[in-house]
Amino acid sequence: MVPTPELQDPPHAPKLLDRRDFAVIGEIVEPGARVLDLGCGDGLLLQWLAEKKHVDGRGIEISGTRVQRAIARGVSVYQGDIDQGLQDYPGQAFDYVILSQTLQETRQPLRVLQEMLRVGRRAIVSFPNFGHWSVRLALLATGKAPKTRHFPYDWYDSPNIHFLTVHDFERLARRETLEIERRFFLSGERKVDLLPNLRAEVAVYLVKA
Amino acid sequence: MIVETRLARFESLPLDSGATLAPVQVAYETYGALNHDRSNAILVLHAFSGDAHAAGISREGGKPGWWENMIGPGKAFDTDRYFVICSNVLGGCRGTTGPSSVNPATGVPYAMTFPVITIRDMVRLQKMLIDHLGIERLLAVTGGSMGGMQALEWAASCPEAVVSSIPIAATARHSAQQIAFNEVGRQAIIADPDWNGGQYYDGKPPARGLAIARMVGHITYMSDDSMREKFGRRLRDKDNLSYAFDVDFEVESYLRYRGSEFVNRFDANSYLYITKAMDYFDLTNGQKSLAAVFENVRTRFLVISFSSDWLYPSYQSIEIVRALRGRNLDVAYCELPSNYGHDAFLVDVAEQTDLIRGFLDSTSKHLRRPPSAAEAPRRAPSSHRPVHRGA
Numbered sequence: 001m002v003p004t005p006e007l008q009d010p011p012h013a014p015k016l017l018d019r020r021d022f023a024v025i026g027e028i029v030e031p032g033a034r035v036l037d038l039g040c041g042d043g044l045l046l047q048w049l050a051e052k053k054h055v056d057g058r059g060i061e062i063s064g065t066r067v068q069r070a071i072a073r074g075v076s077v078y079q080g081d082i083d084q085g086l087q088d089y090p091g092q093a094f095d096y097v098i099l100s101q102t103l104q105e106t107r108q109p110l111r112v113l114q115e116m117l118r119v120g121r122r123a124i125v126s127f128p129n130f131g132h133w134s135v136r137l138a139l140l141a142t143g144k145a146p147k148t149r150h151f152p153y154d155w156y157d158s159p160n161i162h163f164l165t166v167h168d169f170e171r172l173a174r175r176e177t178l179e180i181e182r183r184f185f186l187s188g189e190r191k192v193d194l195l196p197n198l199r200a201e202v203a204v205y206l207v208k209a
Numbered sequence: 210m211i212v213e214t215r216l217a218r219f220e221s222l223p224l225d226s227g228a229t230l231a232p233v234q235v236a237y238e239t240y241g242a243l244n245h246d247r248s249n250a251i252l253v254l255h256a257f258s259g260d261a262h263a264a265g266i267s268r269e270g271g272k273p274g275w276w277e278n279m280i281g282p283g284k285a286f287d288t289d290r291y292f293v294i295c296s297n298v299l300g301g302c303r304g305t306t307g308p309s310s311v312n313p314a315t316g317v318p319y320a321m322t323f324p325v326i327t328i329r330d331m332v333r334l335q336k337m338l339i340d341h342l343g344i345e346r347l348l349a350v351t352g353g354s355m356g357g358m359q360a361l362e363w364a365a366s367c368p369e370a371v372v373s374s375i376p377i378a379a380t381a382r383h384s385a386q387q388i389a390f391n392e393v394g395r396q397a398i399i400a401d402p403d404w405n406g407g408q409y410y411d412g413k414p415p416a417r418g419l420a421i422a423r424m425v426g427h428i429t430y431m432s433d434d435s436m437r438e439k440f441g442r443r444l445r446d447k448d449n450l451s452y453a454f455d456v457d458f459e460v461e462s463y464l465r466y467r468g469s470e471f472v473n474r475f476d477a478n479s480y481l482y483i484t485k486a487m488d489y490f491d492l493t494n495g496q497k498s499l500a501a502v503f504e505n506v507r508t509r510f511l512v513i514s515f516s517s518d519w520l521y522p523s524y525q526s527i528e529i530v531r532a533l534r535g536r537n538l539d540v541a542y543c544e545l546p547s548n549y550g551h552d553a554f555l556v557d558v559a560e561q562t563d564l565i566r567g568f569l570d571s572t573s574k575h576l577r578r579p580p581s582a583a584e585a586p587r588r589a590p591s592s593h594r595p596v597h598r599g600a
Contacts, residue, residue: 050571058539067543071511072563074571076541078530088534 017044021100021126024184024204028124029053033095036060036120038082038112039102043070050075058094060085083107086115094120101202103127104160110172117178117209126204129185131165131197150201166197173207182206210281212238212265212274214304217341222299222334228324232313235338236261236304237296240280241288243344248576250344251286251569252335253295254352254359256554257426257483258475260303263295264288278558285562291348291569296338298359299331300483302476309410309476320478321407328355328490332362336370348576349569351375353554354521355483358490361529364508365492373509373572375565378518378554380525381499381532382491387520390429391484394422398477407478419477420468427467432517432550436460499532509575510540511568513561515553541568 016023022045029035031053037046040059043066049055059077061067070077078085082099083106097120099112104127106112116123128150129135138146145155153160166185173180185192185200192199214236221231238261243250253263255275264280266273274295280286286293297305300323308323315322339347350363350371357379364374380387398404401418409415431439440460444450447457456462492502510533514526523544533540545560547553554561 056539064544064546068545068560068564071541071543072567074567074574076509076539076571078534078540078542079544080542088531090535090537093537 017048019045019100020186020189021184021202021204022048024186025098025100025124025126026052028182028206029055029096031055034093035096035098036089036094037098037100038085038116039099039105040070040075040077041066043073043075043077045098045100046070046075046077047073082112086112086119089119091118092121096120096122096124098124100124100126101128104130104162104164107161109162109164110176113172113176113178113207117207121208122181123207124204125169125207126202127164127169128160129166129197129200129203130163131167132187132201133198134201136198166200166203169203169205173205179208180205181208210240210265211268212240212262213268214238214261216304217338219334219337219341222330222337224324224330224333225327226325230299230306230324233299233306233334234304234310235296235299235306235334236301237294237338238262238265238274239295239342240264240293241291243292243342247344248346248348249290249573250292250294250339250342250347251349251351252339252347252363253280253286253293254335254350254356254363255295255298256352256354256356257487258471259297259356260301261295261297261305262303264293275555279562279565285558285565286351286569287566290573294339294342296335298355298483299334300326300479300486302479305334307476308407308478308482318410320410323478323482325489326482326486328358328362328486329366329494331486332359332366335359335363336367339370345370347371348572349373349375351377351565352379353377354379354551355487357521358487358492361492362490364506364510365502368506368508371508372576373511373568375511375513375568376526376529377513377561378515378521378526378551379529380490380521381529382493383488384525388488390425390520391488393425395481395484397421397425398480401477404477407481409477414472415477416469416472419472419475419480420465422480423471423475424464424468427464429520430551432519432548434517434548435550435552438548439463499528500535503533503536503538506536506538508538509568509572510538511564512540512542513554513564514542514544515547515549515551515557516544517548518551518553520551 014023016026033055035055035057037059040061046057067077067079097116103109134148135146184204185196186202218234222233259275262274263276264274282289297303300307302309308319312319350360352360357376360374360376364371398418401415403413404415443459445456445459445462512526512530514523530542547557549556
């Protein structure tokens with residue numbers, strides 16, 4: 001299935017806190033929403049959402065130093081593991097559960113996705129697209145695990161353990177009968193409409209169970 | 210900043226045991242100024258051996274407060290912004306009614322006729338003090354160790370009066386290990402012939418028993434790492450082992466010093482009563498789960514534990530945090546890396562300062578913001594954990 005292009009969106013992809021997927025997320029989340037950010041790092045996105053959109057935000061982050069920085073920013077972050085961290089929350093506790101560029105780092109991506117949609121009404125998932133032409137070319141031309149702008153690590157010290165493409169995510173969503181409400185494909189400073197699996201560096205999905 | 214301890218007196222205090230204490234007085238200090246809408250008050254709760262003198266220089270003793278590095282202008286609890294209150298706990302020996310206070314009915318100190326008290330009784334008295342000061346709602350309640358237990362009890366007993374709670378190095382219930390160490394301390398006191406069934410106020414106090422109790426306590430407050438760093442196997446004022454039982458090692462000397470120093474400032478019967486209150490502490494208090502305790506709670510939480518604290522290990526903080534998450538409450542949690550063991554909450558100031566400053570700042574903002582449409586509707590205030598025991 002060819003994803004529906006977001007025709008109404010301008011081709012330019014703005015940055016938020018130096019991240020273009022954050023700008024998309026900032027656009028999706030409506031004011032006053034209850035938001036859980038998984039792998040929230042220093043809590044920059046949550047802080048921005050709290051200040052600009054008055055969301056009621058929480059975060060989970062594994063790194064202690066990042067948790068400290070996030071709490072110092074006034075963001076409610078819990079030090080813990082995403083793979084297990086969701087189980088304590090009651091069902092539908094949040095309007096949005098965000099997983100930005102972390103799905104490929106989780107041990108059980110499908111379980112994380114299912115848990116996200118249990119505790120949240122909607123999930124916002126962004127990930128680097130392993131199907132991008134530069135990744136394909138790197139593997140084909142060098143015969144080595146690809147190192148590109150969005151996959152900058154050597155295979156032995158990469159946090160990424162589950163590589164996926166735009167097609168992979170769409171197929172999984174179909175198999176799990178998840179409703180994809182919106183999709184955004186980003187390449188550098190531009191939003192991509194055509195051939196996203198080849199041209200998108202980063203994909204952002206708004207998903208509902 | 211020169212500060213003075215003040216006293217508030219109340220006619221009577223009903224206790225969990227069913228007994229009533231009458232009259233009762235509470236010693237407290239305040240720092241900073243209460244703002245016009247009375248929304249900047251923070252109640253600081255001291256640990257086992259602390260007192261009302263948390264900050265500033267005391268007019269009586271000339272000494273700095275026990276959390277001097279955390280409370281003051283520009284500090285974590287910034288007295289330029291917040292009105293900070295600290296009171297001595299019920300059962301204590303530093304101005305608040307305790308076993309060493311004179312029983313007005315007999316004209317002599319209560320000693321062991323003092324009723325057994327609980328952490329919730331302590332909080333009930335603090336609530337009376339806060340009401341007396343004309344404060345309806347506290348921006349935050351906070352404390353380390355036993356102070357953290359009170360900070361939890363505050364949120365459970367008076368959810369509508371607590372905007373946020375910061376329990377540090379605390380637990381929702383004393384474990385077998387925690388009770389065990391307290392029991393060793395109590396038995397050391399009781400085994401001292403000078404204890405005399407608690408009747409020692411007109412003679413010699415049970416100094417040896419109390420000192421030994423304190424020595425055990427100090428071991429539990431440190432970590433293997435911090436003791437190795439601080440003392441190692443260093444000898445005290447000698448080059449060779451003495452082959453006798455006076456002090457050989459630096460660590461022995463330290464513990465003896467700490468023990469004997471404690472005797473001058475703490476009452477042995479208070480030791481018995483307050484450790485008992487800690488051992489009785491179980492926030493669930495007959496309810497089926499910790500999550501059930503937080504049913505009517507809307508308080509924000511910042512929970513802090515320390516990596517080397519084996520007396521109040523992180524798993525106990527995580528247990529609290531998980532129950533709060535189960536209620537979808539606003540909770541931040543961090544285990545701070547530290548070598549100082551349980552003492553870390555008094556020592557590792559810089560890291561705690563960053564966390565607490567950010568948390569209080571956002572709590573104040575929350576307070577000013579109108580509730581969002583997405584926020585869950587408030588339920589009626591809890592009636593199953595009344596602070597003032599009902600008629």
